[in-house]
Amino acid sequence: MEKITLYYFLVNNKATLGLGENIKLLLEDAALEHEYVRLELDEAWNNKKVQLVKEGLYSGTLPYIEVGGKKFGRTVPIMRYISVKLGNKYHGANDEENQILDSAADIIGDWFESAKLAFNGSNEDKKKYVEVDTPRFLDIFERYLSAQEGPYILGEKISYSDFLIYHRLDDDMALDRLADYPNLTKFVQSFVERPNIKKHLASLSK
Ligand SMILES: N[C@@H](CCC(=O)N[C@@H](CS)C(=O)NCC(=O)O)C(=O)O
Incomplete structure (x- = not known):
């Protein structure tokens, strides 16, 4: 490109x-x-x-x-x-896989909106976001990731929705609060070890 x-x-x-x-x-x-x-x-x-x-x-x-x-x-x-x-590099291999990616991206949109509402809301809204909304979204993505061997949403191949999931966890400061989510844990561990991602993340902490 x-x-x-x-x-x-x-x-x-x-x-x-x-x-x-x-x-x-x-x-x-x-x-x-x-x-x-x-x-x-x-x-x-x-x-x-x-x-x-x-x-x-x-x-x-x-x-x-x-x-x-x-x-x-x-x-x-x-x-x-x-x-x-890039020749569908970050898409699925068929319509069904693409539907999964599409639906995951849609849920990330909901999650982002609910984070924004809480951020601009009262202390009670923030509490509800942390105690109710975040675990609900984590549960959903744990389910997505448990549908195959992982580490990513479609299995071994990374897709555009994986970047959305990782970044949502990062923005939510949830990356180190995944102990109860084995598939999300495996997902994050694999994601941050991708060579170009690893370089990028290292450059951020300089
Ligand atoms: N769903 C849209 C949201 C776009 C959006 O609302 N962006 C905000 C910043 S996060 C913006 O441009 N705000 C300034 C404006 O609307 O004038 C996307 O993913 O691009």
Whole structure:
């Protein structure tokens, strides 16, 4: 693929926080030439957003990518687009596998929304999120991963939904709270050992 530029903003001054990192992980894993540009969500953003919409980024939201002079938006569709461009590298082998990936990505969307609500909500909302919502989502993904030998959602082959699962766990600071989830534990152990991911994660702690 041509060089990809990924645009997102820096959330709470932490490089990986938020949606952009899902795409970054996939770009790193695929060893694609890319640049990660951070925009500011300040007063200038509203004008920039209008300009982006005029330039074909219909949603006017972050993250988006620019490749071959075109702009493409929305996290999961961007990941699917890159996968398709790479010969379905991060897709399933058939419609049924792709349905599984699609449904997992959809649930990650629900999880992200519920995390956002809790983050902006009362202490009671936050408590419910930690005690009720998070375990419910962890249970769901433990089930997905237990359907085959793993370590990933479709077995040995990694897919775009795996990046979403890993990053959701990371953003939720749940990576070291998986003792009761053997399949998620195996998943994370394998994910972080992928050579390009390992390099990327090491670069973050420098
Ligand atoms: N589901 C969308 C969410 C996009 C979204 O709402 N992005 C936020 C940042 S996380 C944004 O662009 N906010 C600024 C705005 O809407 O103007 C995706 O995955 O891309």
